Amino acid sequence: xxxxxxxxxxxxxxxxxxxxxxxxxxxxxxxxxxxxxxxxxxxxxxxxxxxxxxxxxxxxxxxxxxxxxxxxxxxxxxxxxxxxxxxxxxxxxxxxxxxxxxxxxxxxxxxxxxxxxxxxxxxxxxxxxxxxxxxxxxxxxxxxxxxxxxxxxxxxxxxxxxxxxxxxxxxxxxxxxxxxxxxxxxxxxxxxxxxxxxxxxxxxxxxxxxxxxxxxxxxxxxxxxxxxxxxxxxxxxxxxxxxxxxxxxxxxxxxxxxxxxxxxxxxxxxxxxxxxxxxxxxxxxxxxxxxxxxxxxxxxxxxxxxxxxxxxxxxxxxxxxxxxxxxxxxxxxxxxxxxxxxxxxxxxxx
Numbered sequence: 001x002x003x004x005x006x007x008x009x010x011x012x013x014x015x016x017x018x019x020x021x022x023x024x025x026x027x028x029x030x031x032x033x034x035x036x037x038x039x040x041x042x043x044x045x046x047x048x049x050x051x052x053x054x055x056x057x058x059x060x061x062x063x064x065x066x067x068x069x070x071x072x073x074x075x076x077x078x079x080x081x082x083x084x085x086x087x088x089x090x091x092x093x094x095x096x097x098x099x100x101x102x103x104x105x106x107x108x109x110x111x112x113x114x115x116x117x118x119x120x121x122x123x124x125x126x127x128x129x130x131x132x133x134x135x136x137x138x139x140x141x142x143x144x145x146x147x148x149x150x151x152x153x154x155x156x157x158x159x160x161x162x163x164x165x166x167x168x169x170x171x172x173x174x175x176x177x178x179x180x181x182x183x184x185x186x187x188x189x190x191x192x193x194x195x196x197x198x199x200x201x202x203x204x205x206x207x208x209x210x211x212x213x214x215x216x217x218x219x220x221x222x223x224x225x226x227x228x229x230x231x232x233x234x235x236x237x238x239x240x241x242x243x244x245x246x247x248x249x250x251x252x253x254x255x256x257x258x259x260x261x262x263x264x265x266x267x268x269x270x271x272x273x274x275x276x277x278x279x280x281x282x283x284x285x286x287x288x289x290x291x292x293x294x295x296x297x298x299x300x301x302x303x304x305x306x307x308x309x310x311x312x313x314x315x316x317x318x319x320x321x322x323x324x325x326x327x328x329x330x331x332x333x334x335x336x337x338x339x340x341x342x343x344x345x346x347x348x349x350x
Contacts, residue, residue, distance in 0.1 A: 075128035092307035151317035159328040166310040173299040174210025182218040190226040190251030192240040230261035237264025252344040253281040259288035277342035295339035
């Protein structure tokens with residue numbers, strides 16, 4: 001039974017033992033509760049947190065590190081922090097780490113030079129307890145990360161030895177988007193891809209494979225003129241859509257491999273005074289926070305959920321070493337129908 005305790009000590013002198021005494025629990029229980037570790041009920045955890053706040057107790061990171069041998073820091077390597085997808089994953093993961101008492105050490109490896117320098121020097125060695133990778137390492141890079149001897153997780157790409165990977169079925173998602181367009185009756189279906197994305201990123205290849213598979217399934221011959229690279233950005237999507245409209249036989253529908261590129265496509269169509277979906281249908285991928293605002297039909301994936309789940313699995317590996325973590329966790333996806341898709345006009349180009 002937790003008991004009330006009057007604040008009689010300052011934040012400078014309050015120790016974990018004081019919090020334990022005030023809360024009527026052991027010091028180890030206080031430590032687990034404030035670090036977000038398992039073995040403490042939610043009710044007890046909340047009450048301990050309230051007592052600690054009342055006393056002005058702040059956990060000593062240095063003391064905890066000396067006692068446990070941990071740094072209480074998680075390393076995160078990413079290709080583009082400024083991109084919506086990576087920023088959303090990172091924000092969700094950081095919230096989980098922070099709640100458990102961990103800091104994040106971020107390495108933004110957006111250029112080939114920064115990436116080579118990181119994997120050559122491995123500055124995270126002995127500085128982090130685990131690594132979350134938002135990029136896909138090649139074999140040599142994977143070997144380097146495994147040499148750290150810490151838990152590893154990722155939110156991109158498929159299964160990899162030594163990593164817990166949390167992701168989605170990109171090909172299946174693309175298939176659902178393009179099949180929606182073929183079911184509506186479209187035959188001239190373009191694609192805005194992200195072929196110039198981060199190094200070793202498999203997402204564009206998987207989504208392209210899904211696009212091509214459904215075209216073949218519907219008996220539609222693939223026309224290379226109906227594919228353009230949009231660089232996974234709004235501006236890139238606008239450029240790519242403009243390129244597709246310049247084709248001798250423009251598409252009546254477009255699958256964009258990301259919502260940001262789809263939004264760029266919508267902007268290009270508006271500037272060309274074309275109506276969506278009456279003249280051209282558009283499908284995106286992600287369910288970006290603005291997708292509903294613009295009425296975009298899209299394939300929804302739990303972007304923040306992937307970051308949070310990867311973080312939780314890393315923390316579980318730290319708390320329960322040798323417990324046998326899953327090598328690959330596949331999150332659900334679904335097609336969200338909104339206002340940007342419709343059957344092609346009867347007299348429009350097919």
